[in-house]
Amino acid sequence: MRARTRRLYTFGIAALLVLGAAVLAFFALRENANLFYTPEVLAENGLPQPGREVKVGGWVEPGTLTYADDGATMQFTVIDNSPSTITVRFTGVAPDLFREGQGVVATGSFDQAGTFTARQLLAKHDENYQPRELKPLEAGG
Amino acid sequence: MIEAGHFAAFLALALSLAQGVLGLRGERRTAGLLAVTAFGLMALSFLTIVNAFVTSDFSVALVANNSHTLKPMVYKIAGAWGNHEGSMAMWCLVTVGFGAAAAAMMRTGRELFEARALGVQGLLATGSLAYLLLASSPYLRLDPAPFQGAGLNPLLQDPALAIHPPMLYLGYVGYSFVFALAAAGLMEGRIDRVWAREARGWSLAAFAPLTFGIALGSYWAYYELGWGGWWFWDPVENASLMPWLIGAALLHSVVVTEKREGFAAWTALLAVLAFLFSILGAFLVRSGVLTSVHAFAVDPERGTLLLTGLLVYGGFALGLFALRAPKLEGGKAWTLLSREGALMANNVVLIVATLTVLLGTLFPLIAEAFGRTISVGEPYFNLTFVPILALILILLPVVQGWAWGKADLKGWLRWAVGGAALVLLFVLLGVGPLDIPAGAAFGLAVGVWLVGGALWELKRRAITPGRVFKLPLRVWSMTLAHVGLGLFVIGAVVETTGRYEATLALPEGGSGEVAGWTITLDEVRSIEGPNWYADRAVLTARNAGQTATLTPMKRFYPAASMPTTETAIHKTGTGDLYAALGEQRDVDGEARWVFRIYYNPLVDLLFAGVTLIGLAGLIGLWPSRRTAKPAEA
Numbered sequence: 001m002r003a004r005t006r007r008l009y010t011f012g013i014a015a016l017l018v019l020g021a022a023v024l025a026f027f028a029l030r031e032n033a034n035l036f037y038t039p040e041v042l043a044e045n046g047l048p049q050p051g052r053e054v055k056v057g058g059w060v061e062p063g064t065l066t067y068a069d070d071g072a073t074m075q076f077t078v079i080d081n082s083p084s085t086i087t088v089r090f091t092g093v094a095p096d097l098f099r100e101g102q103g104v105v106a107t108g109s110f111d112q113a114g115t116f117t118a119r120q121l122l123a124k125h126d127e128n129y130q131p132r133e134l135k136p137l138e139a140g141g
Numbered sequence: 142m143i144e145a146g147h148f149a150a151f152l153a154l155a156l157s158l159a160q161g162v163l164g165l166r167g168e169r170r171t172a173g174l175l176a177v178t179a180f181g182l183m184a185l186s187f188l189t190i191v192n193a194f195v196t197s198d199f200s201v202a203l204v205a206n207n208s209h210t211l212k213p214m215v216y217k218i219a220g221a222w223g224n225h226e227g228s229m230a231m232w233c234l235v236t237v238g239f240g241a242a243a244a245a246m247m248r249t250g251r252e253l254f255e256a257r258a259l260g261v262q263g264l265l266a267t268g269s270l271a272y273l274l275l276a277s278s279p280y281l282r283l284d285p286a287p288f289q290g291a292g293l294n295p296l297l298q299d300p301a302l303a304i305h306p307p308m309l310y311l312g313y314v315g316y317s318f319v320f321a322l323a324a325a326g327l328m329e330g331r332i333d334r335v336w337a338r339e340a341r342g343w344s345l346a347a348f349a350p351l352t353f354g355i356a357l358g359s360y361w362a363y364y365e366l367g368w369g370g371w372w373f374w375d376p377v378e379n380a381s382l383m384p385w386l387i388g389a390a391l392l393h394s395v396v397v398t399e400k401r402e403g404f405a406a407w408t409a410l411l412a413v414l415a416f417l418f419s420i421l422g423a424f425l426v427r428s429g430v431l432t433s434v435h436a437f438a439v440d441p442e443r444g445t446l447l448l449t450g451l452l453v454y455g456g457f458a459l460g461l462f463a464l465r466a467p468k469l470e471g472g473k474a475w476t477l478l479s480r481e482g483a484l485m486a487n488n489v490v491l492i493v494a495t496l497t498v499l500l501g502t503l504f505p506l507i508a509e510a511f512g513r514t515i516s517v518g519e520p521y522f523n524l525t526f527v528p529i530l531a532l533i534l535i536l537l538p539v540v541q542g543w544a545w546g547k548a549d550l551k552g553w554l555r556w557a558v559g560g561a562a563l564v565l566l567f568v569l570l571g572v573g574p575l576d577i578p579a580g581a582a583f584g585l586a587v588g589v590w591l592v593g594g595a596l597w598e599l600k601r602r603a604i605t606p607g608r609v610f611k612l613p614l615r616v617w618s619m620t621l622a623h624v625g626l627g628l629f630v631i632g633a634v635v636e637t638t639g640r641y642e643a644t645l646a647l648p649e650g651g652s653g654e655v656a657g658w659t660i661t662l663d664e665v666r667s668i669e670g671p672n673w674y675a676d677r678a679v680l681t682a683r684n685a686g687q688t689a690t691l692t693p694m695k696r697f698y699p700a701a702s703m704p705t706t707e708t709a710i711h712k713t714g715t716g717d718l719y720a721a722l723g724e725q726r727d728v729d730g731e732a733r734w735v736f737r738i739y740y741n742p743l744v745d746l747l748f749a750g751v752t753l754i755g756l757a758g759l760i761g762l763w764p765s766r767r768t769a770k771p772a773e774a
Contacts, residue, residue: 009477014489021493021529025500028524029517033504036514055516071646071728071735092644093367093723093737096695096704107518120368 034107040082050112053119056086057105065100078104088116095123143201146189147280150230150270153182153237157266160240164260169252172259173244179266180234180241187234190279191221200286203227203279209292209700211672219303220293225427225440226279228306232423233273235314236266243318243343249335257325258318265317268450276446292700295673301361305354309381312351313419316384316412319343319391323412324458327465332409337399340412342762344395347415348388349758355381356751367706367721369642369739371747374522376431379502380422383495387415390491393484401545403472403481407488410466413458418495420451430506478548483540490533497525534587534630535560537623538594542601563590577638584634591627595620618761625753632747636716641740646726646733656740658684658718660691665734673698675707678722678734682711689713693722693736716742 035048037056048054056078064077073091088106098104098121106118156179164172190203194217199205207224208217216223222231240262247255273279296302322340326332358381363371372378391411397404425431428444475481501517508515539556540548564586571582599620603609645653645660652661663679675696682689691709698705711718723735 003471003474006475006477010485013486014493017489017493017529018496021497021525024525024528025497025521028521029501029504032520032524033508033515033517036516053518053520067646067726067728069646071726071733072644074726093706093721093735096706098724 037086038080038082039078039084039086040080042086043082043084047110047114051109053107053109055105055107056088056116057103058086060098060100060102060104061085062100076100078106086116087114088118090118090121092121095121098123142189143193143198143280143282146186147274147278149182149186149189150233150274150280153179153186153233154267154270154274156182157237157240157263157270160263161260161267162263164256164258164263166260167253167256169256169259172256172263176237176240176244176259176263179263180237183234183237183270187221187230190227190230191218194218194221197290198286199288199290200282200284201279202281202283205283205287205290207293208290209672210289211700212293212298213671215300215303216293216298219297222306223293223297223302225443226273226277228310229269229273229277230279231307231310232314233266233269235310236262236269236317239315239318239343240266243321247339249339251329251335254325254329254331254336257328258321261321261324262318265321265454268454272446272450276443290700292672292698295696295698295701295703295705296365298698299361299365301357302365305357305361307354308350308357309354312347312349312354312388313384313422315343315347315350316388316416316419319347319412320416320454320458323409324461327409327461330465330468332398332405332469333402334399337395337402337408340408341392341395341399344388344391344412344415345758345762348385348392349755349762351381351385351388352751352755352758355385356748356755359751360748363744364708364710364719365706367708367737369640369719369721369737369741371636371744374501374517374519376502377426379498380425383498383502384415384418384422386491386495386498387411387418390488390495391415393487393491397472397481397484401473401475401481402470403475404485404488405469405472406462406466409469410462411488413455413462417451417455417458420447420454424448424451425502431502473546475545476547478543478550480540480543480545480548482548483536483543486536486540487533490529494526494529497529498522501525531587534591534626538590538597541594541598541623560590563593581634581638584638585631588627588629588631588634591630592624593627595623595627598623614763615761618757620757621760622754622757625750625757627750628746628753629750632743632745632750635743636741636747639716639742643738645736645738646728647736648731648733651733655738656718658682658738658740660720660736660738662734662736668694670696672700676722676725678720678736680709680720680736682718687713689718691718691720693720695722695724712745716740717744 032053034053034055037054038058058078058080061077061079066075067073068075069091073089074094075087075089078086078088090106102123105122106116107120108116108118110116156175160172160175160179163175193201193204194208195214197204197208197210197217203224203226208220212220221227240259243262244259247258249255319340322336322343326336359371362373391408394404394408394411398408424444424447427447428441430444501521504517505515539553564583567582567586568579571577571579599609599616600606602616603612641656643655645655647653647662649662649664652659659682661681663681665676665678668675668677673696675694677692677694680691680693682691689711691711693709694707696705696707706721708719708721719739719741721737723737726733726735
């Protein structure tokens with residue numbers, strides 16, 4: 001096979017693969033990039049499609065933490081500097097630094113009624129670290 | 142003491158600069174001597190830092206910020222690199238270390254080439270030492286010195302994490318010398334057999350520790366974070382995966398250059414990219430531009446400096462590449478269906494897979510530029526990276542026996558039938574007795590296919606079974622790496638699709654059911670360690686005659702005023718029964734403890750597979766009789 005033909009094939013195969021990957025990536029990103037909602041953003045933009053994975057964040061409103069399922073499930077209200085709130089349900093072990101009044105970022109999805117079921121909770125990691133999404137909130141508050 | 146270290150680092154900087162200049166001017170001997178001396182000085186300098194940690198000298202700002210007298214000795218030592226400044230000192234130490242090792246071990250018989258490689262390495266060392274001394278100095282004093290230190294982040298006080306950074310840095314920085322070799326080769330306009338033999342060794346020397354480093358980090362995340370998973374597609378994890386993927390591509394491409402003098406330009410490009418992606422990784426981790434679940438001290442200003450370094454190195458190397466690559470020799474002729482073609486396909490797929498990881502990692506930044514806050518999680522990577530990589534995993538056993546130049550395709554029908562039968566078998570098993578999803582069945586088939594294919598190739602090369610142990614070590618290295626890959630795929634597929642998890646909230650004496658196990662909470666007691674106190678739960682797990690005791694803990698470190706989760710793992714032989722203790726909850730006036738219980742089937746196989754890949758890299762480094770001889774000029 002002549003070097004030129006071979007190069008043509010090589011580039012052809014590579015281009016095809018890159019194109020395939022680009023198409024895959026485009027659809028994967030469209031379907032799976034998680035938008036971030038604060039209570040204020042939710043009030044402005046409305047509920048995302050139920051079942052679609054998104055992130056919500058804000059502060060845990062003091063006095064709203066309750067338990068269900070014999071204590072395995074927790075429920076609390078997330079607030080920010082707006083009048084609106086989001087109700088979050090989570091089954092599992094809360095992060096080490098999860099507290100009422102602290103910042104939290106939850107990954108999960110809304111149901112039809114607007115309750116958010118979290119798959120994962122992130123809280124401030126240590127004294128020097130907190131989820132990046134919360135920084136603007138902190139600065140604003 | 143620390144002042145001596147500071148001074149030694151300045152000397153090392155001066156010597157590295159001299160090594161750079163003299164090396165590029167072709168003075169091999171002098172550059173080599175400078176490299177070895179710089180390494181000695183930097184080693185001394187690093188020891189003064191470790192010494193300050195060991196003696197808890199809190200007049201050193203770094204020690205005061207990151208250590209504590211009550212910390213166990215091993216974590217005092219590991220604390221020296223468990224922070225930004227100390228880890229940068231280690232980065233510098235490894236950079237000059239590779240320079241010194243190269244000065245002592247390079248045997249290409251090409252004086253000018255070796256001198257230039259040492260010269261480029263000297264300049265890289267100058268860059269990182271300047272960054273260390275100007276932007277993140279570990280040598281600063283505090284006045285007055287505090288009586289007690291702030292302590293090391295308790296999450297990092299762990300044996301796996303004590304050796305994780307050195308391993309990772311050996312890998313990242315190991316690629317600096319591969320980069321230097323590529324630059325020197327391009328300057329000469331010779332990327333040939335002799336060059337490739339040298340570059341292959343150093344690529345393996347970086348690849349093996351990088352593999353171990355990633356495995357250790359993953360294993361640490363598995364048992365320390367208490368989330369039951371081993372890979373979260375977090376930016377910090379992706380930052381280490383990308384150089385690894387490029388390094389894997391390089392190992393496959395450099396063989397073509399070594400055996401057939403082909404792929405010369407491409408191999409040089411990969412050699413450059415492996416190091417550039419290592420710096421990109423450091424930038425992503427240290428700058429804080431991306432959200433990571435892993436705690437790191439971040440500093441945007443340092444990020445800017447790292448980005449500048451990346452642009453300077455990248456600009457230099459890629460510019461050199463653009464200038465010289467078109468003049469490189471093409472090597473022996475080949476057709477698409479040949480070993481060259483197969484290795485080319487391997488490379489294209491690995492690079493495209495790397496690009497999908499890069500896109501997923503950087504996409505939140507791109508979106509943020511357009512004013513939207515988003516994140517990219519596991520589903521994206523499962524939909525892009527996994528199927529793309531699956532392409533080469535499926536092809537690997539078929540094409541690995543292909544000959545150089547032009548493959549003999551006589552046996553292709555046998556492979557096609559064998560592969561199809563295997564997939565069919567697993568899909569039938571999947572819908573039938575095993576009751577697993579089709580994707581998982583397919584994944585399992587791929588894993589078995591890989592292991593079987595690797596062993597088949599070993600047998601083919603040995604011709605008769607008696608000669609298997611007389612095969613060259615590099616054949617063994619390849620076989621073990623591919624078997625390891627197969628084991629990893631089997632473990633990863635089974636763990637991901639067969640994982641079982643549940644949350645239990647138990648009062649003392651209460652019990653619950655998880656994955657066939659009855660879990661009883663016997664008691665929760667307070668205990669004390671050297672620099673922590675903890676709530677320790679005693680769980681008894683019973684399953685059809687098997688009984689196990691699990692003692693997960695929740696520790697509290699007063700020095701850092703921070704709790705950590707210490708998971709308990711029971712190895713059942715086919716998987717891990719895994720328990721993490723959560724907080725105490727008050728439910729209807731009764732105190733309950735929350736537990737997250739996981740059953741992770743075959744998770745050890747996954748870590749064993751990755752470890753095998755790392756070991757294969759080490760075996761490949763061992764000089765075989767043929768390549769041990771000094772090469773002709």
